Amino acid sequence: xxxxxxxxxxxxxxxxxxxxxxxxxxxxxxxxxxxxxxxxxxxxxxxxxxxxxxxxxxxxxxxxxxxxxxxxxxxxxxxxxxxxxxxxxxxxxxxxxxxxxxxxxxxxxxxxxxxxxxxxxxxxxxxxxxxxxxx
Numbered sequence: 550x551x552x553x554x555x556x557x558x559x560x561x562x563x564x565x566x567x568x569x570x571x572x573x574x575x576x577x578x579x580x581x582x583x584x585x586x587x588x589x590x591x592x593x594x595x596x597x598x599x600x601x602x603x604x605x606x607x608x609x610x611x612x613x614x615x616x617x618x619x620x621x622x623x624x625x626x627x628x629x630x631x632x633x634x635x636x637x638x639x640x641x642x643x644x645x646x647x648x649x650x651x652x653x654x655x656x657x658x659x660x661x662x663x664x665x666x667x668x669x670x671x672x673x674x675x676x677x678x679x680x681x682x683x684x
Contacts, residue, residue, distance in 0.1 A: 551575035559606035569602035571595040594639040616646035
């Protein structure tokens with residue numbers, strides 16, 4: 550799970566299969582030289598294929614949080630500039646979960662509430678006014 554660092558890029562294979570490229574940042578925490586905890590971002594390239602690729606290109610944008618399930622793929626190629634072999638590991642997505650909501654600039658802080666759930670009361674948990682909340 551992480552946030553998109555750029556807008557999705559949609560292309561098609563010669564056979565017509567849609568392929569969407571995503572770039573996701575995932576924060577990790579580590580200690581620096583002085584012993585303070587700091588964020589250490591990791592960046593992952595993700596390839597999504599088929600109908601899901603088209604959905605990613607249509608509904609996702611830079612900054613949007615996503616969850617990705619997939620497998621790692623290692624690639625190796627010869628550099629075009631004659632600089633030798635290059636290699637990369639990318640994630641080939643089996644599924645991409647869209648987190649947050651499209652219009653939010655706050656990273657999707659709005660929570661999904663099923664229809665009717667916001668106004669329901671339970672006998673065990675009556676609706677409380679804001680003044681009754683202890684924090």
